[in-house]
Amino acid sequence: MPSExxxxxxxxxAPSPTGYLHIGGARTALFNWLWARHTGxxxxxRIEDTDRERSTQAAVGxxxxxLRWLGLDWDEGPEVGGPHGPYFQTQRLxxxxxxxxxxxxxxxxxxxxxxxxxxxxGRKRAEAEKRQFRYPGTCRERPYDxxxxxxxxxxxxxxxxxxxxxRVKGLITTPHDTLQDxxxxxxxxxxxxxxxxxxxxxxxxxxxxxxxxxHVNNTARQILMYEALGAPVPAFAxxxxxxGADKARLSKRHGATSVTAYRELGFLPHAVVNYxxxxxxxxxxxxxxxxxxxxxxxxxxxxGATAGVFNLEKMxxxxxxxxxxxxxxxxxxxxxxxxxSEGLPAEDDAKLRHVLEVAQARAHTFAEIASTFRxxxxxxxxxxKAKAKFLGPDARPLLEAVRGALASxxxxxxxxxxxxxxxxxxxxGLAIGKVAQPVRVALTGGTASxxxxxxxxxxxxxxxxxxxxxGVRTAA
RNA sequence: GGCCCCUUAGUCUAGUGGUUAGGACGUCGGCCUCUCACGUCGAAGACAUGGGUUCAAGUCCCGUAGGGGUCACCA
Numbered sequence: 001m002p003s004e005x006x007x008x009x010x011x012x013x014a015p016s017p018t019g020y021l022h023i024g025g026a027r028t029a030l031f032n033w034l035w036a037r038h039t040g041x042x043x044x045x046r047i048e049d050t051d052r053e054r055s056t057q058a059a060v061g062x063x064x065x066x067l068r069w070l071g072l073d074w075d076e077g078p079e080v081g082g083p084h085g086p087y088f089q090t091q092r093l094x095x096x097x098x099x100x101x102x103x104x105x106x107x108x109x110x111x112x113x114x115x116x117x118x119x120x121x122g123r124k125r126a127e128a129e130k131r132q133f134r135y136p137g138t139c140r141e142r143p144y145d146x147x148x149x150x151x152x153x154x155x156x157x158x159x160x161x162x163x164x165x166x167r168v169k170g171l172i173t174t175p176h177d178t179l180q181d182x183x184x185x186x187x188x189x190x191x192x193x194x195x196x197x198x199x200x201x202x203x204x205x206x207x208x209x210x211x212x213x214x215h216v217n218n219t220a221r222q223i224l225m226y227e228a229l230g231a232p233v234p235a236f237a238x239x240x241x242x243x244g245a246d247k248a249r250l251s252k253r254h255g256a257t258s259v260t261a262y263r264e265l266g267f268l269p270h271a272v273v274n275y276x277x278x279x280x281x282x283x284x285x286x287x288x289x290x291x292x293x294x295x296x297x298x299x300x301x302x303x304g305a306t307a308g309v310f311n312l313e314k315m316x317x318x319x320x321x322x323x324x325x326x327x328x329x330x331x332x333x334x335x336x337x338x339x340x341s342e343g344l345p346a347e348d349d350a351k352l353r354h355v356l357e358v359a360q361a362r363a364h365t366f367a368e369i370a371s372t373f374r375x376x377x378x379x380x381x382x383x384x385k386a387k388a389k390f391l392g393p394d395a396r397p398l399l400e401a402v403r404g405a406l407a408s409x410x411x412x413x414x415x416x417x418x419x420x421x422x423x424x425x426x427x428x429g430l431a432i433g434k435v436a437q438p439v440r441v442a443l444t445g446g447t448a449s450x451x452x453x454x455x456x457x458x459x460x461x462x463x464x465x466x467x468x469x470x471g472v473r474t475a476a
Numbered sequence: 477g478g479c480c481c482c483u484u485a486g487u488c489u490a491g492u493g494g495u496u497a498g499g500a501c502g503u504c505g506g507c508c509u510c511u512c513a514c515g516u517c518g519a520a521g522a523c524a525u526g527g528g529u530u531c532a533a534g535u536c537c538c539g540u541a542g543g544g545g546u547c548a549c550c551a
Contacts, residue, residue, distance in 0.1 A: 016551050051550055116549070123548095132478055132547080151549050169481065178479045178547085186549040193551045217480060217546045240482080240544090247543065275488095278500090282489055285499035304489075307544065311487050314501040324514080361514040421510075436510035448512035 009207045009235075011036045012044040013067075013074070014197060016051060017059035020258035021066030023310060024212065024242045024250060027276045031239060032210050033072045034277070034298035044204055045077030047088045048197065050190050055090075066259040070269050071291070076204075084204040089196050096191040099199050099229065100152045100184060104144060108228040109184065111150035112139040134180040152185035154195070154225060162220040167237035167300040169213070174220035182221060198222050202231045210300070213238035237300045240280055240307040250310050262315075266338050266366030271319035278318075279308045288321055316364035324360055331356045338370040344377040351376070354458050358450035376458055380445030380467065387441065387474065395438035396475040398424065402439055403468040412461060417453040442471025 013029040015021070021029075036043035045067070049055040064078060076082025086092060103109035119135075126133035135153070156179045163173040184195035191199065201209060216238050226233045244254030251257065256265070262272055274289055281304070283289070283297045326334070332348045335356055339346035346352050355376050356369070363369040375381070382391075401424045409416065425435045436452045443455050443464060456464050 014551095018551080048551070054550080112549095119548090127477095130477075166481095172480070174480070180547090183549050188549080190549085192549070197551085212545095213481070214545055215551090218551095220480095238481085243544085245487085249544080279488065285490065287488090287500050306482055306489095308489090309487055311501070314488065317501055320514095358513095362512070425510095431510080433510045440511060446511090450512080452510055 009035065009039050009041040010044060010205050011041060011208050011210060012046055012201070012204065012206050013072075014046040014048050014200070014211075015063050016048045016054070017056060017063060018051065018054040019059055020062045020260060022250075023257050023259060023276070025063075026066065026070060026072075026259045026272075027242060027279065028210065028212055028239055029067060029072050030070070030273060030276055031237075031281070031298070031300075031303065033074075034294055035208070035210070035300065036075070037295045038298050041207075042075045043072075044082070044084070044206065045074035045087060046200055046204070047078060048193070050089045050193070050196055052090070052190075062258075062260065069263055070259060070273055089191070089200065092196075092200065093189055093191075095203065096185060096196055096199050097189055100191075100195070103154065103184075103225075103228060104152065106228075107155070109152050109154045110140060110181075111142065111144050111146070111148070112153045112181075112183070113142065113148060113150050114138055135182070137181060140181070149187050151183045151187050153181040154184045154221070154228070156181050156221065156224060162223050164219060164223060164233075164236060166216070166219075167208070167210075167235055168240075168303045169216070169238055169305050172216060172219070174217070176220075179221055179224075184225075194218050194222055195225070198225055201234060202226070202229065206234055207232075208235045208237060210237040210239060213240055237303070239303065240305060242279060243307050243309045245309060247307075247309065254310070255312065264367070266368060266370075267315070267319050268322050268334070271322045272315065274322065275315040275318045279310065280304055288318070320364045323363070323366075326360075328353055328356065331360065335359075335366050335369055338366040339377065342370045342374060344370065344374055346377055351458060354454070358454050358458075362450065375444050380443070382441070382474070383446045386445070386447045390438045390441040390447065391471060391475045393475060395442075396472055398428075398435050398438050399442055399468050399471045399475060401427070402435065403465060403472065406456075406461065406468070407465060410461075412457050414453050414457075417456060421452070438471070438475075439468070442474070443467050 011032040013025075013032050015025055015029075033043050035041070047060055047063075049060070060078070067074070074080060076084060077087045100109060104111065114135075118138075122136065123133045139153070140155070157176045159176055161173050161175045163171055166172050182194065183192055185191050200206075219236055219238075223233050242250045244250045246254075248254075256262065259272060263269070270291060273291070273294070277289065277294050277298070278287060281298065281302055283302060289297070323331070332352055336346060336348055336352065339352075346355075355373055359369045359373050363372055402421070405420045405424060409420070421432055421435055421439075425432050437447065440449050440452055440455065441447060443449075443452075443459060449455055450458075459467070
């Protein structure tokens, strides 16, 4: 029976270090973290590095880095330690061996000497005969001789079924005849996923296992093993997959899938958290949550059972929403690196603050701010269409008039600029827009920009005059 | 193919037998306006399908279809 009803559940995130922290993994970690924080329980991080072919130290670093960036701190695990360490599976090999030996002694597992070749032949035969392959039990009754190289197989009941109450999917039943005596320990003593994860979850006192729903089919056999070991069975929560736009499992071909890629794109970590939380979980009609609100409201009961499509546009909207709430200092601190990586000579000064003030409502990400408003720090890139439409011969007298008026004043305040543009327009019987647009194109290179007075103020008088001169030449 | 899971608009979702089926992203339109964005107002857009159960079904049951997962000495 689930023992998670205790007030302080222990949860864990147990990634395999075979690559960066994936969006899907990040959400799994987030839900575990949220529930741990909600309940005052513990969030344990464990590295499942038993696949030595694919595991790398760099990936461990990337995963820790990604989790830290998102703000998902762990109470026990790599670099922070804890009473149940070590937190790398390859450093716990003796433990798995011990549990396997115990199962063997009690007759609940046995050594198997079958070779891969024999097994493969069996699988092939089964396929040819169009029947399901199950391990035939060849070694079941063989006397145990530890000196022979062997794997360890767990003995699964032939009949009956195992049912568990998944916290998100409800009752799930697995008939035992669809299971087989699976390998729990390789010949080299390294455990397989089902066994390693289980032994660790037992010894680390995990009371609620929340993981991707690609593991639902592992659950019954794990429960059988918990029971064989006389260990309390934890509660399970299987989280639906995250899909790409084509409804296939999210992967690289759908675009960026690592959380650090979103850092580079200029997303706020909290915006990613907010979006990911809402992908598969809901709280009424609410969309925007602070971290505290997320922690307060999160609940596995409101995690949906259906897979969800990752939608970058919506995440960008969430990011914009959060970006707009940032105070100027923080906005500057977070945005500046993106200007620098664009090769722009920005620094945290009055100019940057003004740029960010006008950019705040106009961009979805920091990278977008830097690239969209690069003309404040670099020469304009004149858009040919804008040029054709607004920098023709008609524009020349307008630009000259604005230039002349600007050259003879020191007042760049908004009221003064308003009067200046208004008088240039009125003198010709034009609407302000007819003057503002050519000026905008001359100053920014395009037809869309912050308000023209802001643009002039940010650029400063000298640079504005210079760009107007360039505009006059272009219009000629 | 066996087994398991899933199915409300293009997308994320609310909904726990009685609602004009709600919200959000996106889309389209109005307003605001020097352009763009923000804001604001509005519009289009969904219960996969067929049977049951019930006075009443998006909600419960069965079938069908579609999608996904899993069937390793990977995790």
